[in-house]
Amino acid sequence: MLHELSRRQFLKAAGAGLGGSAVAALGFGGAEEALAQAVRPFKLARTTETRNTCPYCSVACGVILYSLGDKSKNAHPAIIHIEGDPDHPTNRGTLCPKGSALLDFVHSETRTKVPQYRGPGQREFKQISWGEALDRIARLMKDDRDKNFVATNQDGVTVNRWLTTGFLAASATTNETAFLTYKVVRSTGILAFDNQARV
Amino acid sequence: MSDDPGFPALEDVGIAERDKPPFVRLPKPETLFGLRAMRFAALAPGHQLEAYLLFLSEVAKAQDALARALPAPALPPLAEMRRRAGHAMPILPREELAGEPSAMAALVELPALLAAVVMPEQARAALGRIAQASDEHRQAMLAAVLADAVPVEAFAEHIFAAAALQVAAARRAALLDPLLPQPVADGVCPCCGGPPVSSAVVGDANIEGVRYVQCSLCATQWNHVRVKCVSCGSTKGIAYQEIEGVADTIKAETCDECRTYVKILYQRKDMELESVADDVASLGLDLLVTEAGWRRAGVNPFLLGY
Numbered sequence: 044m045l046h047e048l049s050r051r052q053f054l055k056a057a058g059a060g061l062g063g064s065a066v067a068a069l070g071f072g073g074a075e076e077a078l079a080q081a082v083r084p085f086k087l088a089r090t091t092e093t094r095n096t097c098p099y100c101s102v103a104c105g106v107i108l109y110s111l112g113d114k115s116k117n118a119h120p121a122i123i124h125i126e127g128d129p130d131h132p133t134n135r136g137t138l139c140p141k142g143s144a145l146l147d148f149v150h151s152e153t154r155t156k157v158p159q160y161r162g163p164g165q166r167e168f169k170q171i172s173w174g175e176a177l178d179r180i181a182r183l184m185k186d187d188r189d190k191n192f193v194a195t196n197q198d199g200v201t202v203n204r205w206l207t208t209g210f211l212a213a214s215a216t217t218n219e220t221a222f223l224t225y226k227v228v229r230s231t232g233i234l235a236f237d238n239q240a241r242v
Numbered sequence: 243m244s245d246d247p248g249f250p251a252l253e254d255v256g257i258a259e260r261d262k263p264p265f266v267r268l269p270k271p272e273t274l275f276g277l278r279a280m281r282f283a284a285l286a287p288g289h290q291l292e293a294y295l296l297f298l299s300e301v302a303k304a305q306d307a308l309a310r311a312l313p314a315p316a317l318p319p320l321a322e323m324r325r326r327a328g329h330a331m332p333i334l335p336r337e338e339l340a341g342e343p344s345a346m347a348a349l350v351e352l353p354a355l356l357a358a359v360v361m362p363e364q365a366r367a368a369l370g371r372i373a374q375a376s377d378e379h380r381q382a383m384l385a386a387v388l389a390d391a392v393p394v395e396a397f398a399e400h401i402f403a404a405a406a407l408q409v410a411a412a413r414r415a416a417l418l419d420p421l422l423p424q425p426v427a428d429g430v431c432p433c434c435g436g437p438p439v440s441s442a443v444v445g446d447a448n449i450e451g452v453r454y455v456q457c458s459l460c461a462t463q464w465n466h467v468r469v470k471c472v473s474c475g476s477t478k479g480i481a482y483q484e485i486e487g488v489a490d491t492i493k494a495e496t497c498d499e500c501r502t503y504v505k506i507l508y509q510r511k512d513m514e515l516e517s518v519a520d521d522v523a524s525l526g527l528d529l530l531v532t533e534a535g536w537r538r539a540g541v542n543p544f545l546l547g548y
Contacts, residue, residue: 136451
């Protein structure tokens with residue numbers, strides 16, 4: 044922690060008014076007043092810089108997201124720039140061409156933001172709720188597992204494997220998320236399991 | 243391992259030729275003040291603080307002359323400096339400068355170097371008081387600046403004392419081995435223990451985008467992780483305030499945990515930005531940010547009182 048209360052603020056609080064600054068003490072008080080007048084019509088603009096992990100691959104490069112807008116006001120927050128995190132030991136500020144294009148990924152018009160379903164023979168995707176999507180996935184997984192689960196191999200040894208379904212999870216996860224994903228997926232017997240897109 | 247033909251040693255390929263950024267970048271007093279003088283002069287035309295910036299350009303020119311003329315400062319023994327670094331203490335504690343002959347010499351010579359400069363009566367009178375002061379009085383001025391205890395009724399002469407100390411401190415820090423300084427604490431210079439003036443996201447090759455905080459006294463720059471408060475080390479509640487519609491190359495990094503801010507200069511967008519000169523020239527940002535409720539944590543003798 045540095046200075047708790049500057050001398051000037053102390054003087055202001057004590058009712059001494061302007062004048063307690065280096066600028067005034069050296070005889071440039073007029074210029075200081077002119078500056079104070081000049082900035083009066085201006086407002087502050089607030090941006091934030093937030094650390095995150097690139098979602099593309101398991102290298103997990105650090106990125107900094109620059110966003111505009113104050114959450115406490117009506118202003119719509121928007122991400123205005125993304126760059127490699129120079130403090131991140133993995134990539135030290137560098138990004139591959141995919142990572143460099145992250146801003147367009149965020150703002151892409153075709154970005155998938157909601158669950159969608161395109162039934163057999165249908166031309167268009169239609170939006171469905173998360174409840175519907177998860178129910179349908181669970182139903183299909185259960186049916187497939189019941190039909191194709193392999194409890195023992197030809198020699199009668201217990202193997203408990205399920206080879207007809209695979210699982211692809213995200214790369215930008217925490218250790219805890221990765222642990223839970225692993226436990227859930229492996230407990231069903233799924234062997235084809237990856238934590239990144241690898242493309 | 244390399245002896246075993248089955249296991250060839252792996253080559254270190256590095257990350258895009260980028261090295262780990264050095265923890266400190268020591269000042270180069272032979273160019274530091276000259277470049278600062280040029281920057282003050284370049285910022286002045288049309289600025290509300292034009293007269294002040296031109297005056298500070300002359301002060302920096304005098305500092306540049308002092309940096310060339312002063313006798314070489316002495317460093318403590320290497321074993322002593324190593325012990326301080328090993329205990330996370332500043333290697334050249336600024337208190338030592340009060341008894342440093344080159345600091346006193348700088349203060350003695352400063353009034354003569356500024357004799358030909360046009361300046362307001364207050365500044366001229368302060369230089370006169372320094373020229374006529376006894377050695378004990380000058381010593382007391384240096385000590386007051388180093389202790390952050392400048393008396394409000396004598397701001398002017400202490401600003402010149404701080405300018406003299408900047409020269410002596412930078413020349414002293416420049417002699418260090420750059421691998422010696424170790425992190426001391428957030429907001430504390432690893433070389434002299436002084437407070438920061440401002441920080442900068444540098445644009446230099448190989449370390450582009452890395453942030454360095456500059457010491458207000460010895461001008462040593464130390465690496466400080468970005469999006470992290472320079473004063474208290476918090477990574478929560480950090481935001482960047484800029485004057486709307488004006489250049490976005492200088493922002494105030496505000497911290498909602500300790501309610502202070504230190505300016506951050508985006509040198510990768512504008513390589514001309516200078517830690518002290520641009521801090522003074524962006525005083526308008528200070529006025530708006532302090533009005534919005536944050537306290538200034540950056541220390542700059544030319545903005546003493548803010």
